[in-house]
Amino acid sequence: MTELIQIIICFITFSLTLLLPLNIFDSSNKINNSFKLCAYNLIINCSILLIASLLPITISNVTIIIFFIYVTIFFKNYIKFIKENIITFKFNLNATLFFLVFFILSVNMINGINLGWDAKLFYFQKTISYFQNNTFEDLKNLGAYYYHPHFGSYLWSFFWKISFVNIEHFGRLFYLYLYCFSLLMISNYISEKTKINKIIFLFLIILSYKYSIFSGLQEVLIFSLLILCSIFIFEIENYNNKNKFDLIFILLTSNLIFWIKTEAILYVIFLAILLNLSKLNLNLKIFLNIFIIVIIALRVLIYKHYQFQLNGQSINYNLEYIKTLSPEIIFSKIIIITKFLIYYTLTNYLLIVSLLATLLCQKKQVNFVKIFLFLNIIYIYAIYILRANDLESNIRTTMDRVIFSTTGFYIIGLIIFLKKRFLTSKQNL
Amino acid sequence: MFKKILINISKKINKSNSSIFLIIFLGLIIIMNKVDFTQNLAKIYSIPYLERLNRVYGFCGGESIGYLKYINEKYDLKYNPIIINYDHTPEVNWAILNTRKKKDDKNQINYIILNYPETETKDNLIKKSLRRNNLNNFEISTNFFYIKNIEIIEIIKNKKELELLTIEIKIKNTTTTDQGIKKKITIKNNSPNSNFVKEILNFNYNFDPYDKIYINLLGKNNQNINSDIMAINLYLKNQININDFNIIDNFDNCFFAKKK
Numbered sequence: 001m002t003e004l005i006q007i008i009i010c011f012i013t014f015s016l017t018l019l020l021p022l023n024i025f026d027s028s029n030k031i032n033n034s035f036k037l038c039a040y041n042l043i044i045n046c047s048i049l050l051i052a053s054l055l056p057i058t059i060s061n062v063t064i065i066i067f068f069i070y071v072t073i074f075f076k077n078y079i080k081f082i083k084e085n086i087i088t089f090k091f092n093l094n095a096t097l098f099f100l101v102f103f104i105l106s107v108n109m110i111n112g113i114n115l116g117w118d119a120k121l122f123y124f125q126k127t128i129s130y131f132q133n134n135t136f137e138d139l140k141n142l143g144a145y146y147y148h149p150h151f152g153s154y155l156w157s158f159f160w161k162i163s164f165v166n167i168e169h170f171g172r173l174f175y176l177y178l179y180c181f182s183l184l185m186i187s188n189y190i191s192e193k194t195k196i197n198k199i200i201f202l203f204l205i206i207l208s209y210k211y212s213i214f215s216g217l218q219e220v221l222i223f224s225l226l227i228l229c230s231i232f233i234f235e236i237e238n239y240n241n242k243n244k245f246d247l248i249f250i251l252l253t254s255n256l257i258f259w260i261k262t263e264a265i266l267y268v269i270f271l272a273i274l275l276n277l278s279k280l281n282l283n284l285k286i287f288l289n290i291f292i293i294v295i296i297a298l299r300v301l302i303y304k305h306y307q308f309q310l311n312g313q314s315i316n317y318n319l320e321y322i323k324t325l326s327p328e329i330i331f332s333k334i335i336i337i338t339k340f341l342i343y344y345t346l347t348n349y350l351l352i353v354s355l356l357a358t359l360l361c362q363k364k365q366v367n368f369v370k371i372f373l374f375l376n377i378i379y380i381y382a383i384y385i386l387r388a389n390d391l392e393s394n395i396r397t398t399m400d401r402v403i404f405s406t407t408g409f410y411i412i413g414l415i416i417f418l419k420k421r422f423l424t425s426k427q428n429l
Numbered sequence: 430m431f432k433k434i435l436i437n438i439s440k441k442i443n444k445s446n447s448s449i450f451l452i453i454f455l456g457l458i459i460i461m462n463k464v465d466f467t468q469n470l471a472k473i474y475s476i477p478y479l480e481r482l483n484r485v486y487g488f489c490g491g492e493s494i495g496y497l498k499y500i501n502e503k504y505d506l507k508y509n510p511i512i513i514n515y516d517h518t519p520e521v522n523w524a525i526l527n528t529r530k531k532k533d534d535k536n537q538i539n540y541i542i543l544n545y546p547e548t549e550t551k552d553n554l555i556k557k558s559l560r561r562n563n564l565n566n567f568e569i570s571t572n573f574f575y576i577k578n579i580e581i582i583e584i585i586k587n588k589k590e591l592e593l594l595t596i597e598i599k600i601k602n603t604t605t606t607d608q609g610i611k612k613k614i615t616i617k618n619n620s621p622n623s624n625f626v627k628e629i630l631n632f633n634y635n636f637d638p639y640d641k642i643y644i645n646l647l648g649k650n651n652q653n654i655n656s657d658i659m660a661i662n663l664y665l666k667n668q669i670n671i672n673d674f675n676i677i678d679n680f681d682n683c684f685f686a687k688k689k
Contacts, residue, residue, distance in 0.1 A: 003473050100457060108464035111472050113485045120519040129528045138528065167478055195449040202456030206463065389604055 006165045007106045007173070011099055013162060014177040017045040020070050023077040035185045039228050040245065042181070043252050046155070050259055053154040054302060058133035063161050094184065097198055101205055102180050109176055110169050112211045117397075119216025121145060126153035127168065127216075131160055137306050147303075147312035151259035152218040175220050179213075180205070182227040186411050189231060190419050200418065204411065207350040218260050219401045222267065223408040225253050225260075229271055230369070230412040237278050238365050247284060250275065255295045262313065263383070267406065268292065270375045274368050321388035330385055337384045340395045341377075344403050351407045358413025361420065369413045376406050486524075489683035491516055493543040494524045496683045500541060501525040503678070504685070510539035513669060515546050515682075517572040517638065542684040545671055553672075554580055554664040559644060565653070567644040567661045579632040581664040584646065586624045587657045593626055595647040604639045613647075624659075 018024070018038040025034065052062045115124055122145045129138055130153065139146045152175075160171025187201035213220045232246040232253075254268040272292045276285055303310050345351055358369050380402060387394060461467070472481065479498065488495030493514065500510075501524075509530050512522050521543070546555045555576070559567040582596060593616050601609030612632070620626045634640075644661055648654040674686035 001474060003478070004470075097453065101460065104457070104461055104466050105464060107466055107469045107473060111469035111481065113481055115523075117519040120521075120523055124523045125520070125526060128523060128526050132528045134528050141528065195446060195453075198453050199449070199456060202453065202460065206456070206459055209460070209464070211464075393603060 002165055003110055003167070004107070006163055006170055007103055007110070010106070010159070010163060010170055010173050011102055011177070014159070014174055016070055016074060017042050018181065020045070020073050020077065025078075025081050035188055036231075038181070039185060039231075040249055042178070043228070043249050043256070046256050047252050049154060049158060050151055050256060053130070053151060054136050056135045056137065058135065059130050059154075059157055059161050060133055063158065067162070093195070093198060094188065097201065098180060098184055101202070102177060105176055105180070105205075105209060106173055108211060109173065109214050112215070113169065114215060116212065116215035116217045122148045123153045123156070123218060124168070124216055126150050127156045127160070127171065130154055130157035131168075131171075140306065140308065145312070147262075147309040149218075149259045149261055149264070151256065152221050152261075155221075156216070172214060172216060175214055175224075178224045179220055182224040182408065183208075183411075186227050186231060186415055189412075189415050190422065194422075196418075196422055200415070204350065207353060208407070213404065217401060219405040221260050222257055222264055222405040225257050225408075226267065226406060227408040227411060229253050229257075230409045233271070233274055233278065233368055234365065234412055234416075236275070236280060237368055244284070247275070247280065247288060251288060251291045251295075254292070258295060258299065261405075263402075264405075265296070266379050268295075270372055270379075273375065274371060277371065278368070316387050316389055318388060322386055325385070333385050333391055334381065336391055337381055337395065340399055341380060341403075344400045347400070348403055348407060351403065351410060354407065354410035354414040357417035358410055361413055361417040363416060363420065366413045366416050369410055372406070372409055489681045490544065492518045492521050492524075493683055494521065496543065496680060497521060497524040497541060499680075500678060500685045506530070506539055508539060510541050510685075512541045512543065513575065514543040515574050516544040517574070538687050540674065540684075540686050540688065542669065542671065542674075542686060543682070545669075545682045545684060546667065547682075548667060552580070553667045553670045555667050557663045557665060559642075559661040559663065561655070565655045567646075567655065567658070569642045569663070572638050573636070573665065574638050575668040576636045577666040577668050578634065579630050579642070579663055580666045582626075582628050582630055582644075583662040583664070584626040584628075585659040585661075586626065587659050589622055589624055591654065591657050592621070592648050593646055593654070594649065595651065596628070596630070597645040597647060598630075598632060599643040599645070600634060600636075600640050601643070602637055602639050603641055609640075610634075 018041050020041055021044060022037050022041050024037040024041070048066075049062075052066075125142045126139055126146075126148075129142060130150075134141075136150065139150060155174055156168070156171040158171070159174040160166075160168050163170035183204045184201050187197045187204060190197045190200060213223075229250050232250045235246045236250075250271060254271050257264045258268050269292075272288065275288050280288070300310065302308075345355075355373070358366050358373070380399075383402070384391060384395060384399075476484075479495075482498070483495035486492040486494035488499075493516075497512070500506075507530065509522070509525070509527060514521055548554055555573070557569050557573065559569055562568050579598070584593065586593070596614045596616060597611065598614065599609060599611045601607070614628075614630060614632070616626065616628055618626065618628055642663070644663075646654050646658055646661075671684060671686070673689055674684070675689055676684055676686045678685040
């Protein structure tokens with residue numbers, strides 16, 4: 001029973017990451033879209049936590065500082081709203097649905113318990129280290145796989161720390177919260193006025209949810225953050241960058257993605273390519289490229305400062321092996337990769353639906369999704385061709401996750417397709 | 430308060446959009462069905478966390494997280510113990526990892542040995558039966574851990590008169606593209622009038638858990654005679670001998686022990 005009550009408490013606590021520091025109901029705010037403001041808040045908060053994770057401050061201290069600051073800001077921002085709405089009780093279908101879906105899936109997650117193989121090997125030990133009040137520098141003591149990016153583990157640890165029940169899965173619930181929020185946000189992108197978006201939200205959940213993606217593996221974080229990036233890029237691409245915040249928040253999100261998984265650097269580069277091809281003006285393009293170089297350089301400097309191993313994958317990817325690749329080997333590898341790529345694509349229903357909708361959508365608006373797909377296919381072939389390990393066993397254990405990570409980015413294609421089909425009036429489009 | 434909430438909800442669900450609400454409700458039911466919501470809810474409500482943990486990871490078997498938690502709670506360990514698990518599982522040290530404590534590398538006192546295999550003789554040998562694969566080779570189908578060498582091979586022939594001359598051993602790591610090693614060993618004791626051949630090999634190799642052992646039997650003119658073989662057993666020397674430890678706690682094949 002305590003665990004069930006804790007789910008509700010978690011939902012309320014996690015919601016603070018969407019509600020603060022920007023007031024999402026403030027009518028004086030330039031951005032008149034509460035979902036977008038929630039996303040901005042989320043990215044700001046995650047960026048604050050990322051900085052905290054790199055500083056020599058224990059997580060207990062970070063928790064106390066953030067708790068007091070946020071409770072103060074919350075009452076300052078929302079006291080008026082609370083007074084009005086507690087008395088009149090305005091029923092909000094989006095919030096209700098968000099909570100119900102989160103609760104149903106949380107129950108599944110909490111009963112599941114089992115952590116994924118890589119989660120136990122790479123990420124959970126980092127979570128424990130942070131939870132036990134060690135800092136970034138101490139990650140080095142964790143053994144062979146310490147060099148894997150730590151930010152997902154830090155989030156896990158942070159929200160575990162602030163839960164009242166001392167069980168790790170309450171920290172992991174934040175992954176679920178982020179996943180639900182990103183799907184709710186993109187489904188509301190059809191139009192906030194229609195109720196079809198609620199059905200789309202449930203449809204996306206039905207197509208994509210399975211316990212294993214929440215077993216401590218980091219792909220779901222990239223999946224969710226790429227959904228947010230796809231919305232921001234769509235806005236930049238189609239509304240002629242009226243809102244420069246979108247660019248800033250794509251860059252901040254890219255930075256978060258970059259600290260979640262080693263290979264995520266390539267997704268960051270894909271996003272940079274898309275933005276360079278977008279309608280952004282030259283100054284902004286220069287700014288974004290400098291930003292990308294700076295975040296990469298910062299990571300190198302931080303790793304050097306703490307004497308972390310930068311190229312942890314040198315056994316899997318090395319020049320000696322690449323030199324041995326003959327055209328015959330490459331061809332045979334391509335055949336195996338293609339076979340599995342088709343298989344894993346067909347078993348990812350959300351990807352199939354999103355890709356079909358994107359390809360059927362004639363609008364130029366979704367061209368950036370097609371470019372991302374093209375880059376991603378090249379990337380998938382490249383990582384498996386260049387990898388020195390046994391190809392088939394490697395693909396069997398990783399490819400479904402590699403494909404799932406980027407699935408989030410294609411959902412925007414489905415949403416634009418549905419928007420075109422269901423809402424034909426100019427006002428709604 | 431609740432009356433007010435219900436009135437508000439019913440206002441929202443008016444005639445015009447009741448069908449949408451019905452679809453949303455159905456969607457929630459589908460999700461609940463997909464994730465076995467009621468079953469999960471009942472389990473969380475009725476089974477305590479630690480018991481659920483034991484059910485998922487096993488108490489002594491597989492990852493044996495239950496045993497690790499039990500030892501950690503019962504004994505106040507000054508160091509993180511060295512954990513040796515004979516089963517093929519992911520990392521298990523997370524279950525009792527205390528990053529504030531040192532690892533017991535230097536003193537090497539506390540050991541938790543999980544799923545210690547049954548040994549056949551006092552020589553601490555682990556028996557592994559080989560299976561025939563699609564290519565008519567014999568191979569060890571399971572991963573094996575903490576092995577020093579291949580001590581003895583037992584071969585059961587279909588025909589007594591079959592002449593066995595050479596054993597070809599191939600060891601290949603499944604995680605790399607490396608071709609592995611191949612070694613041919615001449616059989617000394619051919620037992621010409623028996624179906625049963627037992628040969629002492631003493632084949633030393635630095636085994637990795639992801640190594641696979643393949644065996645081919647060769648007769649005259651190096652001809653492969655695997656199809657005339659009924660079964661092959663290998664006796665592998667265990668790196669760890671439980672008799673070298675003082676056992677503090679034991680449950681089935683799981684031990685908490687200190688080195689003598």
